[in-house]
Amino acid sequence: MVDQITLPATREAELNQALELFHFAFRAFTAKPDQLLETRGLQRVHHRILYFVGRNPDIRVNALLTILGVTKQALHAPLRQLIAMNLVNDTPDANDKRGKCLNLTADGRNLESALSGAQRKKMQLVFEKIGEEGETAWRNVMAQLIEPSKEE
Amino acid sequence: MVDQITLPATREAELNQALELFHFAFRAFTAKPDQLLETRGLQRVHHRILYFVGRNPDIRVNALLTILGVTKQALHAPLRQLIAMNLVNDTPDANDKRGKCLNLTADGRNLESALSGAQRKKMQLVFEKIGEEGETAWRNVMAQLIEPSKEE
DNA sequence: GTAATTTGGTCAACCATATTGACTTTTATC
DNA sequence: GATAAAAGTCAATATGGTTGACCAAATTAC
Numbered sequence: 001m002v003d004q005i006t007l008p009a010t011r012e013a014e015l016n017q018a019l020e021l022f023h024f025a026f027r028a029f030t031a032k033p034d035q036l037l038e039t040r041g042l043q044r045v046h047h048r049i050l051y052f053v054g055r056n057p058d059i060r061v062n063a064l065l066t067i068l069g070v071t072k073q074a075l076h077a078p079l080r081q082l083i084a085m086n087l088v089n090d091t092p093d094a095n096d097k098r099g100k101c102l103n104l105t106a107d108g109r110n111l112e113s114a115l116s117g118a119q120r121k122k123m124q125l126v127f128e129k130i131g132e133e134g135e136t137a138w139r140n141v142m143a144q145l146i147e148p149s150k151e152e
Numbered sequence: 153m154v155d156q157i158t159l160p161a162t163r164e165a166e167l168n169q170a171l172e173l174f175h176f177a178f179r180a181f182t183a184k185p186d187q188l189l190e191t192r193g194l195q196r197v198h199h200r201i202l203y204f205v206g207r208n209p210d211i212r213v214n215a216l217l218t219i220l221g222v223t224k225q226a227l228h229a230p231l232r233q234l235i236a237m238n239l240v241n242d243t244p245d246a247n248d249k250r251g252k253c254l255n256l257t258a259d260g261r262n263l264e265s266a267l268s269g270a271q272r273k274k275m276q277l278v279f280e281k282i283g284e285e286g287e288t289a290w291r292n293v294m295a296q297l298i299e300p301s302k303e304e
Numbered sequence: 305g306t307a308a309t310t311t312g313g314t315c316a317a318c319c320a321t322a323t324t325g326a327c328t329t330t331t332a333t334c
Numbered sequence: 335g336a337t338a339a340a341a342g343t344c345a346a347t348a349t350g351g352t353t354g355a356c357c358a359a360a361t362t363a364c
Contacts, residue, residue, distance in 0.1 A: 060311080060312095061311075061312060061313095062310095062311065062312080072311095072312070072313080073313095073314085073315095076312095076313070076314075080313095096310095096311085098310065098311045098312070099310095099311060099312080100311085100312075
């Protein structure tokens with residue numbers, strides 16, 4: 001039954017191990033920010049918003065929706081909450097008054113820094129241990145996982 | 153303001169890039185199975201159940217709960233669905249009739265193979281391109297992300 | 305200048321995923 | 335026989351998302 005297409009059982013087991021590493025690494029990676037968010041009554045979705053608003057000053061709502069991959073209705077409630085909590089700022093776009101520019105407030109920057117900071121710190125620690133070549137390899141694998149394969 | 157603790161802005165930007173790679177790689181990685189699941193009227197939670205039952209023949213409900221990190225009430229509905237669809241089998245444990253042994257049926261194995269197979273194939277492709285050293289580095293990084301740091 | 309389009313906001317209905325709490329049944333164990 | 339363990343189930347609740355419909359304001363096209 002073993003041919004060129006079927007992977008050897010041991011290789012399949014190795015790949016399964018890789019799947020599990022991915023699964024549990026992601027879970028562990030989001031655990032710390034989740035914990036911090038909870039003390040503020042916020043959820044992971046708020047972190048995602050804070051992160052991408054932080055990285056993209058003056059981002060418009062529509063652009064944010066595209067990055068997050070959700071509908072405006074899904075964004076609506078948590079974004080309003082962040083604005084009400086004075087963590088995010090929405091100022092009308094000077095050029096196109098229909099649009100709003102989203103930015104982090106000082107408080108928002110502080111919270112975002114605490115949330116993502118925990119993740120950056122962890123990544124930095126691991127990258128230090130693994131070395132520059134290893135870091136590059138990790139980045140390459142992740143980047144290739146994002147790109148669709150030819151056959152897809 | 154820059155001292156030993158504050159990361160240089162460029163390093164922080166690199167780490168942010170790593171965070172985004174992780175985020176989008178995970179999203180891309182689950183997209184294909186999700187699509188396949190949808191055609192069967194199933195969700196990601198069903199994939200997780202099928203995967204871990206597949207890797208752990210005769211697993212008990214309690215052990216599955218621990219691995220998945222959810223409550224029995226959360227597992228209840230999707231597991232019953234999988235049993236009703238004849239994808240998972242629950243036979244009483246011969247030694248302890250209170251416990252049930254969960255296993256994939258032939259159909260369950262087929263579906264699980266299709267779901268995780270897509271992910272294994274993708275991983276295998278990327279690992280082939282990156283080479284053995286790169287694969288090892290990737291695994292090391294992921295494994296270290298799972299382990300809690302000393303300060304935590 | 306008016307019509308059409310774009311950007312964004314909001315309401316409602318709905319579904320999926322999870323939680324906590326309470327309770328039952330069956331079977332082991334002491 | 336009492337207690338504990340494994341599993342099943344019901345209810346209430348929260349969260350995160352969807353689709354659909356509709357509205358208001360500003361811009362663009364004609």
